[in-house]
Amino acid sequence: MSGQAKLSQRFARLQEISGIMTAMKSLSLVETHKLARFIGQQRRMLANIEAAAADFLSFFPVAGAPEAQPAILLLIGSERGFCGNFNERVLAALDAPPAWQPAPALLVVGSRLGAKLAAHPDVIARLDGATVTEDVPGALNRLMDALHTASRQFAGNGAALFSLAHTAEGEVALKRLLPFDPPPAPPFAQPPRLQLAAPEFFTELLDQYLLAALTGLLYESLTAENRQRLAHMEHAVDRLDETLARLALKRNALRQEKIVEEIEVILSSEQAFHDHG
Numbered sequence: 001m002s003g004q005a006k007l008s009q010r011f012a013r014l015q016e017i018s019g020i021m022t023a024m025k026s027l028s029l030v031e032t033h034k035l036a037r038f039i040g041q042q043r044r045m046l047a048n049i050e051a052a053a054a055d056f057l058s059f060f061p062v063a064g065a066p067e068a069q070p071a072i073l074l075l076i077g078s079e080r081g082f083c084g085n086f087n088e089r090v091l092a093a094l095d096a097p098p099a100w101q102p103a104p105a106l107l108v109v110g111s112r113l114g115a116k117l118a119a120h121p122d123v124i125a126r127l128d129g130a131t132v133t134e135d136v137p138g139a140l141n142r143l144m145d146a147l148h149t150a151s152r153q154f155a156g157n158g159a160a161l162f163s164l165a166h167t168a169e170g171e172v173a174l175k176r177l178l179p180f181d182p183p184p185a186p187p188f189a190q191p192p193r194l195q196l197a198a199p200e201f202f203t204e205l206l207d208q209y210l211l212a213a214l215t216g217l218l219y220e221s222l223t224a225e226n227r228q229r230l231a232h233m234e235h236a237v238d239r240l241d242e243t244l245a246r247l248a249l250k251r252n253a254l255r256q257e258k259i260v261e262e263i264e265v266i267l268s269s270e271q272a273f274h275d276h277g
Helices: 003-059 086-095 111-116 133-153 198-276
Strands: 071-076 105-109 123-127 160-166 172-178
Touching (some): 003 198, 071 086, 071 133, 071 198, 086 160, 086 172, 105 111, 105 133, 111 123, 160 198
Parallel strands (some): 105 123
Antiparallel strands (some): 160 172
16 A cells, blocks of 8 residues: 555545544534533522521531541542543542541442542442433432431441542532531521421431432532533644644645646656657
8 A cells, every 4th residue: 555545544544534533523512512511400499407407506506426437538530531540539539648537438420430549458349320411310310328327337426428429610629528517507596397306307308408418519529520522622622633734744845746746747748659669
């Protein structure tokens, strides 16, 4: 195969790759727009639950958590690749000082992050994460099942629950989810009117809080993942376009050389014909 044919083959292959990467970039952009709507609603819902809990606890105090209790640390990474150092940033935050004492049990969401922690001795479960917005409810169900299983291991003592995940803005943040500590409530003269006994109401409220908080974490992490994938794809497509431009110039130069060679052959044949004529 000639150099020009090989160059044309490579050019066509890179054009196809560029098209795939552009499609991936577009999908990530669509996901970030969808998730932005969900995140706004989820943050408002969580704020309302926290406000209700603060009001309730100001009239019906709940016994505090024990001083020393085991901890579960929820790590949220990516299910897909092509998102730069997304998972590495979560791992760096996990290893950052101060060290946990004692070491927490690790609950990992996202197969890419889970693969990096496959040999970690403190991992108690590795779960598939969400690839698109519509996958979040399924990921949430798997996560809640894993938390219920983990909580049974700490029966009688309770467990603190922390999360380490990207916010929608792209920062890796450590948050304490349990024990529940809502912001202070404004002073009310009368206690809230309850249809349930106070302990039962608080149990139900805590379940709703945890569902809303975990859903928000999954939405925000997926948003940050898609934003990082979008930036990663944009950079890669830019570099690929530069490569295609260079190959196009080289291909044109080879084509011109081939044309010049053909013209020289024709002229040489004409000259030889006239010389013999």
